[in-house]
Amino acid sequence: MAMLEPSLAFPVLAFAFFLCFIMSTGSYVYFQFVQQWPPTTCRLSSKPSNQHRPLQRFTIHGLWPSNYSNPRKSSNCNGLQFDARKVSPRLRSKLKISWPNVESDNDTKFWEHEWNKHGTCSQETLNQTQFFERSHDMWMSYNITNILKNASIVPSATQKWKYSDIESPIKTATQRTPFLRCKRDPSHPNNSQLLHEVVICYDYKAKKQIDCNRTAGCWNNVDIKFE
Ligand SMILES: *[C@@H]1O[C@H](CO)[C@@H](O)[C@H](O)[C@H]1NC(C)=O
Ligand SMILES: *[C@@H]1O[C@H](CO)[C@@H](O)[C@H](O)[C@H]1NC(C)=O
Ligand SMILES: *[C@@H]1O[C@H](CO)[C@@H](O)[C@H](O)[C@H]1NC(C)=O
Ligand SMILES: *[C@@H]1O[C@H](CO)[C@@H](O)[C@H](O)[C@H]1NC(C)=O
Ligand SMILES: *[C@@H]1O[C@H](CO)[C@@H](O)[C@H](O)[C@H]1NC(C)=O
Numbered sequence: 752m753a754m755l756e757p758s759l760a761f762p763v764l765a766f767a768f769f770l771c772f773i774m775s776t777g778s779y780v781y782f783q784f785v786q787q788w789p790p791t792t793c794r795l796s797s798k799p800s801n802q803h804r805p806l807q808r809f810t811i812h813g814l815w816p817s818n819y820s821n822p823r824k825s826s827n828c829n830g831l832q833f834d835a836r837k838v839s840p841r842l843r844s845k846l847k848i849s850w851p852n853v854e855s856d857n858d859t860k861f862w863e864h865e866w867n868k869h870g871t872c873s874q875e876t877l878n879q880t881q882f883f884e885r886s887h888d889m890w891m892s893y894n895i896t897n898i899l900k901n902a903s904i905v906p907s908a909t910q911k912w913k914y915s916d917i918e919s920p921i922k923t924a925t926q927r928t929p930f931l932r933c934k935r936d937p938s939h940p941n942n943s944q945l946l947h948e949v950v951i952c953y954d955y956k957a958k959k960q961i962d963c964n965r966t967a968g969c970w971n972n973v974d975i976k977f978e
């Protein structure tokens with residue numbers, strides 16, 4: 752087998768190391784800040800229902816470093832794993848309100864899962880404390896529950912909405928395009944879908960809000976229920 756030309760060996764090795772670096776840190780381009788409507792999460796949850804908390808307000812699901820080319824790629828990166836001791840009592844009490852585990856009573860377990868799966872991919876930008884503090888601040892900056900209420904979009908078992916009915920007041924309030932995620936309505940799988948999550952997007956530094964691209968989310972032309 753021919754040896755690499757010495758003049759080529761360095762660039763080739765450097766490129767290989769660069770690729771390893773990219774893969775281990777999980778490069779990302781922007782953040783998706785995902786808030787969930789707990790009643791929908793609980794309704795579709797496979798966890799024991801006696802522990803569900805279907806709170807009637809949007810709560811944090813996660814802050815996901817993301818890539819346009821592959822929205823689901825960046826996850827489970829190498830890096831420091833979740834350390835509960837780094838969550839100060841003050842931060843803990845804030846997260847218990849903004850980021851509860853609505854499927855079980857162990858909030859810490861949910862934070863651990865989200866950090867290990869997503870937070871580890873943006874550690875070069877936000878360490879564990881910053882990741883959770885920034886997420887809480889994002890949650891505080893727009894009250895999705897109240898924005899929808901102000902537009903007369905309140906939980907109802909009968910009313911149905913178009914995607915734009917729900918998108919529009921959020922877009923007006925945040926001045927950026929959000930995107931909505933839905934779940935198939937188990938009672939009417941072909942005729943309606945349940946509003947599950949509202950995503951707002953932030954730049955690489957998690958500071959400036961940007962327009963989201965509407966990727967997989969709700970189905971087109973299927974009515975949305977919010978209940
Ligand atoms: C993100 O997208 C870029 C450009 O397509 C790609 O090079 C990189 O590998 C992707 N990273 C991840 C973690 O998917
Ligand atoms: C809650 O989850 C954390 C993280 O997985 C774990 O360390 C802790 O023991 C759990 N607490 C209870 C009461 O199960
Ligand atoms: C995170 O970074 C901030 C700012 O650099 C620093 O003050 C803090 O100690 C770091 N926290 C952790 C848990 O690493
Ligand atoms: C939004 O308002 C509701 C009640 O009006 C409250 O329960 C919830 O905690 C608020 N959320 C935020 C992000 O302030
Ligand atoms: C509430 O709704 C009105 C119009 O119905 C709108 O002008 C206003 O910006 C809304 N406020 C918020 C906080 O969404």
Ligand SMILES: *[C@@H]1O[C@H](CO)[C@@H](O)[C@H](O)[C@H]1NC(C)=O
Nearest residue numbers: 936937938939940941942943
């Ligand atoms: C929903 O639509 C699929 C195909 O489009 C059909 O096979 C199925 O029977 C329908 N289900 C109901 C409950 O109408």
Ligand SMILES: *[C@@H]1O[C@H](CO)[C@@H](O)[C@H](O)[C@H]1NC(C)=O
Nearest residue numbers: 819820961962963964965966
């Ligand atoms: C998403 O939006 C970004 C920024 O506007 C753009 O560069 C990118 O091409 C878009 N990607 C897709 C898949 O639409």
